[in-house]
Amino acid sequence: MARVTTPRSTVSAGQPTLDEVARVAGVSRATASRAINGGQRVSARAQSAVDTAVRTLGYVPNPAARSLVTRRTDSIAVVVPEPDDRVFSDPFFAGTLRGVTRVLGERDIQLVLLLARPGASTARTLRYLTNRHVDGALVVSHHRDDRLAEHLADIGLPCVFGGRPWTGGDRVAYVDVDNVAGEREATEALIARGCTRIGTIAGPADMTASEDRIAGWRQAMSTAGLAADAVEHGDFTEASGEAAARALMERHPDIDGLVVASDLMAAGALKVLAELGRRVPDDIAVVGFDDLGVAERTSPALTTVRQPVDEMAERATRLLLERVDEPGSSRPMRVIIPPTLVRRASA
Amino acid sequence: MARVTTPRSTVSAGQPTLDEVARVAGVSRATASRAINGGQRVSARAQSAVDTAVRTLGYVPNPAARSLVTRRTDSIAVVVPEPDDRVFSDPFFAGTLRGVTRVLGERDIQLVLLLARPGASTARTLRYLTNRHVDGALVVSHHRDDRLAEHLADIGLPCVFGGRPWTGGDRVAYVDVDNVAGEREATEALIARGCTRIGTIAGPADMTASEDRIAGWRQAMSTAGLAADAVEHGDFTEASGEAAARALMERHPDIDGLVVASDLMAAGALKVLAELGRRVPDDIAVVGFDDLGVAERTSPALTTVRQPVDEMAERATRLLLERVDEPGSSRPMRVIIPPTLVRRASA
DNA sequence: CCCAAATGTGGGAGCGCTTCCACAATTGCC
DNA sequence: GGCAATTGTGGAAGCGCTCCCACATTTGGG
Known part of the structure; x- marks a missing residue:
C-alpha cells in the first residue's frame, strides 16, 4: 500500500528553510544558496530577490545541514x-x-x-x-x-x-x-648584579615550559661556575609560589637570588620574603616570568622575562x-x- | 544521458560511516543506529555485533548529521x-x-x-x-x-x-x-556597630545587581534615618574600587562605614584606606559582597555578603x-x- | 557574423544520520 | 492451541543544505 507522507515544507512550521527562501524569491534552491554564500555567479536581480526573501522570512541557515555537506563547522x-x-x-x-x-x-x-x-x-x-x-x-x-x-x-x-x-x-x-634563553638571561642578570647563590622556583614538572626554564637557569649557573641545586616546584599559582619560597628559604637560607618561573609565583615569593624580613632586591634579587600585569603591581615591582602572550x-x-x-x-x-x-x- | 556517479561509500575513504558499521556488523543501518544510541529494541546478538564493528572501525558518529535530524546539538x-x-x-x-x-x-x-x-x-x-x-x-x-x-x-x-x-x-x-536583602543586611550590620555616615561603592549602573544592592543600602539607611548620599560607582574590578574609594573619601571625609558591592572593589578600597591612614574597622568599617576567596585574603579579612555562586x-x-x-x-x-x-x- | 568563452540558472544527487512504519518472529495468556 | 501483545528488524523517507553538472543565455574577438 502506498504510504502517504505529508510534506512538511508546504507550510512553514518552524524556522524557514532555504527552500522557502528560494520559492519566495522565485529562484531555485541552488541559486538561493549561491546568493546567500558570497553571491558568485548570481545576477543582481536574483541576488536582491534572495536578499529580500531572507529578510522578510527571517531566514537563518541551519549550521548542521551546512556543515554536513561542507565538512566545516566554522x-x-x-x-x-x-x-x-x-x-x-x-x-x-x-x-x-x-x-x-x-x-x-x-x-x-x-x-x-x-x-x-x-x-x-x-x-x-x-x-x-x-x-x-x-x-x-x-x-x-x-x-x-x-x-x-x-x-x-x-x-x-x-x-x-x-x-x-x-x-x-x-x-x-x-x-x-624561547624559555631556555629567557630564563638564562634572567639568571645572568642576577649573576651580573653579584648574586652567587641563586635558587629557582620552577613550574610543574609535567610541563615543558618548566623543564626548559630550569634548563636555562642551569645553563647560566654552570657557565658562571655556580651550583644549581636550589630548586623548588610550584604549579604557577601564587599560593604555590609562597609555599615554594618558604621551603626554599628554609633549605637554603643563604640564597641571594631567586629565579621564578612565573610572576604569579614570584608575587607569592615576594610576600614570603617580606614576611621573613628579607629585603628585595638588596638581600635577595628576584626575577619573574610572564610580565602580564602582575609584575608591575607587586612591591617591589618585578623584574621579569616578558613573553608576548x-x-x-x-x-x-x-x-x-x-x-x-x-x-x-x-x-x-x-x-x-x-x-x-x-x-x-x-x- | 544517464550520468554515472561513483558511490563513495564503497571504499571507506575518511571517517567510517554508520553504513559501514552496519555492513560490517551484518545488520541494517537502522539497527546499527539503535544499537549505538541506547540499544532499545536490539537483540543481544545485534548489539554486540555492532559494538564490535564500531570498535574495529573506529567509528564516531557525525554530529552534524545527527543534529540535522534530532534538532539537538547537545x-x-x-x-x-x-x-x-x-x-x-x-x-x-x-x-x-x-x-x-x-x-x-x-x-x-x-x-x-x-x-x-x-x-x-x-x-x-x-x-x-x-x-x-x-x-x-x-x-x-x-x-x-x-x-x-x-x-x-x-x-x-x-x-x-x-x-x-x-x-x-x-x-x-x-x-x-537577593541583592536587596543582602546589601540591606550588610548596611544594618554597620549601623549596628555604630556607623552613622555610611557610603557605598556600587557596581556599574547598567546592571541590575548594582541597582538592587544600592536599593538595599538605601532601605537600611532610610529605616535608620540616615542620609544615603555617598555613592560612587565602580565596574566590579579592583582598580575601579580604588578609584571609587579615593573619590568617596575626598568628597565625604567623615565616612565611617563603607558598603561595597563586590569583594574585588572592596579590596581596592582597603588599599586606599590603608594609604590614607584610615584604620579598618576602627575608623571605617567595610563590608564587601561575594565571598569567593578574595575576602579571606585581604587585610583585614573582609566581612562580606556571601552569594553561593x-x-x-x-x-x-x-x-x-x-x-x-x-x-x-x-x-x-x-x-x-x-x-x-x-x-x-x-x- | 560566427564560434568560443564567460555567465547565470536549475535539476538533482548526495552529506550521514534518525525514525516512522510495516512486517516477521517470538512470547504469553486464557 | 489460537490469538494478541511484544520484540526485533530493515526499508525508506527525510533533516536542510551545497555543489556538480547540464543547459541556456550573453558576451567578445577575429
Whole structure:
C-alpha cells in the first residue's frame, strides 16, 4: 500500500528553510544558496530577490545541514587542560584568549572553550575533538600525561600547540617562547648584579615550559661556575609560589637570588620574603616570568622575562587557521618567539 | 544521458560511516543506529555485533548529521557580555563556570563559552544563538543595553539568566541572589556597630545587581534615618574600587562605614584606606559582597555578603536543561537565593 | 557574423544520520 | 492451541543544505 507522507515544507512550521527562501524569491534552491554564500555567479536581480526573501522570512541557515555537506563547522576549540580555578586566575589565559578572539574576530569563526580538568574529562574532550565538532584545536598549557599531541595527530585534526608538547612535537605545530634563553638571561642578570647563590622556583614538572626554564637557569649557573641545586616546584599559582619560597628559604637560607618561573609565583615569593624580613632586591634579587600585569603591581615591582602572550596566541591561531584552510600542508612547524628581560625594581 | 556517479561509500575513504558499521556488523543501518544510541529494541546478538564493528572501525558518529535530524546539538552556551579581562580576573566567573561544568559533566553536554565584549560582538553572539548552534543559553552578567533577554525570548531559544535581566524579566527564567536583602543586611550590620555616615561603592549602573544592592543600602539607611548620599560607582574590578574609594573619601571625609558591592572593589578600597591612614574597622568599617576567596585574603579579612555562586550556577544550569528537554514548559521562572552575611575583621 | 568563452540558472544527487512504519518472529495468556 | 501483545528488524523517507553538472543565455574577438 502506498504510504502517504505529508510534506512538511508546504507550510512553514518552524524556522524557514532555504527552500522557502528560494520559492519566495522565485529562484531555485541552488541559486538561493549561491546568493546567500558570497553571491558568485548570481545576477543582481536574483541576488536582491534572495536578499529580500531572507529578510522578510527571517531566514537563518541551519549550521548542521551546512556543515554536513561542507565538512566545516566554522569553529575551533581552545583546549585548556587545567582546573578552572587556574584558568580563571592566571592572566596567561586571559592574554591567550584575547589573542585568539582577536584573530577569530576577523573571520567568522567561533571559539569553543574546552576546559578539561586533567584526568577525568580528557577523554570527553578527546571524543569531542574526534567527532570533529570543530575544525581545529589550539591546545594551551598541556601536561605530560595527557598525550594530547599524539592523540590529535592520530585523529588528524588540524591543531597547534601553545608551548612545545612533550612528545609528538615533530607531528604537530607549536608556538613557544624561547624559555631556555629567557630564563638564562634572567639568571645572568642576577649573576651580573653579584648574586652567587641563586635558587629557582620552577613550574610543574609535567610541563615543558618548566623543564626548559630550569634548563636555562642551569645553563647560566654552570657557565658562571655556580651550583644549581636550589630548586623548588610550584604549579604557577601564587599560593604555590609562597609555599615554594618558604621551603626554599628554609633549605637554603643563604640564597641571594631567586629565579621564578612565573610572576604569579614570584608575587607569592615576594610576600614570603617580606614576611621573613628579607629585603628585595638588596638581600635577595628576584626575577619573574610572564610580565602580564602582575609584575608591575607587586612591591617591589618585578623584574621579569616578558613573553608576548597575546602575540603568541595570535600567531598560533593564524597558524591553525592556515592548517584548517589547507589540510594538505600539514607539515609540522614551530614558531619560537624570543622573550625580553624587563628590568624593574626587584633585580 | 544517464550520468554515472561513483558511490563513495564503497571504499571507506575518511571517517567510517554508520553504513559501514552496519555492513560490517551484518545488520541494517537502522539497527546499527539503535544499537549505538541506547540499544532499545536490539537483540543481544545485534548489539554486540555492532559494538564490535564500531570498535574495529573506529567509528564516531557525525554530529552534524545527527543534529540535522534530532534538532539537538547537545551543547549549551554560556554567554558573558564582558571584556575578557574581567571574565578572567573576577572569581565570580570562575565560580559560575565551575557550577555549570559540574552539572554538564553529569550529562553529555558540551559548554560553549561565548565571550561577547559589549557592543561589537553582541550581534555575532546573537547570530550564533539564532542559528541554534546550541540547545540553550545561560546568560551571565548582562547589561542594560544588550537587550539580550528580549532577543532570546524572541528567537525562542531556551535560556536562563544569571541575575535578573533588565527587561523581559517576565519572559525569561533567571536565578539571582537577593541583592536587596543582602546589601540591606550588610548596611544594618554597620549601623549596628555604630556607623552613622555610611557610603557605598556600587557596581556599574547598567546592571541590575548594582541597582538592587544600592536599593538595599538605601532601605537600611532610610529605616535608620540616615542620609544615603555617598555613592560612587565602580565596574566590579579592583582598580575601579580604588578609584571609587579615593573619590568617596575626598568628597565625604567623615565616612565611617563603607558598603561595597563586590569583594574585588572592596579590596581596592582597603588599599586606599590603608594609604590614607584610615584604620579598618576602627575608623571605617567595610563590608564587601561575594565571598569567593578574595575576602579571606585581604587585610583585614573582609566581612562580606556571601552569594553561593557555584550553587546558583548549578541551579541555573539545571533549570536550563529542563527547558531544553521540555521546550513546552517555557513558563518564566525565577529562583531567588538568600545571601548570608559572613563576619570577619573588617566590620 | 560566427564560434568560443564567460555567465547565470536549475535539476538533482548526495552529506550521514534518525525514525516512522510495516512486517516477521517470538512470547504469553486464557 | 489460537490469538494478541511484544520484540526485533530493515526499508525508506527525510533533516536542510551545497555543489556538480547540464543547459541556456550573453558576451567578445577575429
